[in-house]
Amino acid sequence: MNIIALSCCILLVLLFLKLPVFMAVLAGSVTYFSLTPGISTQIFAQRFISGVENQPLLAVPFFVCSGVFMNYTGVTRRIMNFCEVITGRMYGGLGQVNVLLSTLMGGLSGSNLADAAMEAKMLVPEMEKQGFSREFSSVVTAVSAMITPLIPPGIAMIIYGSIANVSIGRLFIAGIGPGVLLCIALMILVSLISHKRRYLPTRERALTVKEVFPVVRAAFLPLCLPLIIIGGIRMGVFTPTEAGSVAIVYSLILGLIYREMKLADLVKGIAETITTTASIMAIVGAAAAFAWVLTKERVPQNITNFIVNTIDNKYSFLLLVNIFLLAVGMFIEGNAAMIVLVPLLAPVAARYNIPEIQFAMIFIFNMSIGALSPPMGTLMFVTCGITKCKLKNFIIEAIPFYILLFICLLLLTFFPLFSLGIVNLVY
Numbered sequence: 306m307n308i309i310a311l312s313c314c315i316l317l318v319l320l321f322l323k324l325p326v327f328m329a330v331l332a333g334s335v336t337y338f339s340l341t342p343g344i345s346t347q348i349f350a351q352r353f354i355s356g357v358e359n360q361p362l363l364a365v366p367f368f369v370c371s372g373v374f375m376n377y378t379g380v381t382r383r384i385m386n387f388c389e390v391i392t393g394r395m396y397g398g399l400g401q402v403n404v405l406l407s408t409l410m411g412g413l414s415g416s417n418l419a420d421a422a423m424e425a426k427m428l429v430p431e432m433e434k435q436g437f438s439r440e441f442s443s444v445v446t447a448v449s450a451m452i453t454p455l456i457p458p459g460i461a462m463i464i465y466g467s468i469a470n471v472s473i474g475r476l477f478i479a480g481i482g483p484g485v486l487l488c489i490a491l492m493i494l495v496s497l498i499s500h501k502r503r504y505l506p507t508r509e510r511a512l513t514v515k516e517v518f519p520v521v522r523a524a525f526l527p528l529c530l531p532l533i534i535i536g537g538i539r540m541g542v543f544t545p546t547e548a549g550s551v552a553i554v555y556s557l558i559l560g561l562i563y564r565e566m567k568l569a570d571l572v573k574g575i576a577e578t579i580t581t582t583a584s585i586m587a588i589v590g591a592a593a594a595f596a597w598v599l600t601k602e603r604v605p606q607n608i609t610n611f612i613v614n615t616i617d618n619k620y621s622f623l624l625l626v627n628i629f630l631l632a633v634g635m636f637i638e639g640n641a642a643m644i645v646l647v648p649l650l651a652p653v654a655a656r657y658n659i660p661e662i663q664f665a666m667i668f669i670f671n672m673s674i675g676a677l678s679p680p681m682g683t684l685m686f687v688t689c690g691i692t693k694c695k696l697k698n699f700i701i702e703a704i705p706f707y708i709l710l711f712i713c714l715l716l717l718t719f720f721p722l723f724s725l726g727i728v729n730l731v732y
Contacts, residue, residue: 327587356593367549374556387524397499407449421450440702455484592644619657634675
């Protein structure tokens with residue numbers, strides 16, 4: 306037990322020192338295999354390789370690739386124009402466009418960091434020109450990017466499903482509820498703040514049908530992709546893994562239709578896909594080896610028995626889990642925390658008869674908040690790095706948004722309808 310404690314300490318210390326996640330997890334695993342007598346190091350290599358051979362993980366490179374290709378086909382600009390048509394008369398103008406664009410792009414890219422970087426480059430300069438403060442523009446960009454992992458096909462759902470053996474198709478559909486909830490809540494808050502600060506709408510009159518039709522027509526095909534993915538999975542036309550390859554083909558078709566993707570963009574997109582996928586798979590493989598270590602030492606079983614014997618009801622458990630995950634998310638990257646903690650906490654949630662889909666949404670939402678929170682929030686650093694917003698000003702401006710996020714988290718935690726309503730309706 307002393308060796309497993311040492312391995313966990315090494316892993317956590319290296320994560321806090323901001324070493325690459327897979328290196329930190331590997332170091333913890335290697336420490337255990339090296340110091341434990343009677344265990345062959347070949348098991349470490351076997352667990353690492355078997356961890357990345359999980360078939361559902363094939364969806365990761367597919368959806369990463371389709372999201373990268375979408376950025377080279379002019380899809381983002383077309384959807385942004387579509388969002389402006391819908392929100393143009395609302396207080397907050399481009400701030401509302403920012404939120405709605407993240408929601409719609411979540412169904413195409415699946416990466417919150419990519420979404421935040423893209424909108425920080427495209428929208429924040431325009432928002433500043435229209436009178437928005439840099440702090441407000443940066444906060445709206447970062448917070449709205451939280452929606453991306455929730456809207457299918459989020460990469461976080463694929464990883465969670467493969468770790469906890471939960472239906473990825475059901476997770477995709479379940480993510481719609483929390484994603485829409487957060488989108489509506491953010492649009493209301495942006496409207497209230499904008500009304501107080503006089504961030505006016507981008508236009509005062511309603512658009513005519515002739516003005517709206519070209520914009521809707523340009524955005525129609527990209528917006529069909531989430532419907533094709535969810536509809537195809539639900540009707541049994543293809544699996545969630547196969548849906549990723551469908552998304553790639555669809556993105557290439559859009560590139561041909563719009564004639565904006567060049568051969569150089571195709572090569573560059575493939576290179577980006579390889580590097581992104583390699584980093585994700587390295588984390589998954591390293592975590593698979595470490596999960597074997599935890600299982601062998603009966604850590605999940607011991608934690609389950611301790612919590613069940615200590616906490617008498619599921620609501621107290623969920624409240625403590627939220628506090629714990631929020632604290633973890635402030636220091637550890639979401640995917641790393643998911644890979645380490647899901648095998649520990651999911652069995653405990655099952656003992657309390659908490660639906661696995663609901664717990665998955667609670668977990669992913671907590672990790673999304675962590676990505677926005679100091680001191681190590683990746684979304685915060687990516688956005689501020691591009692917009693040149695000072696972190697102190699960002700955190701102060703984000704206070705009302707943090708309050709809103711906690712309210713949404715409590716709704717997801719104590720009202721299963723937000724997570725399970727659409728899933729029960731579809732299935």
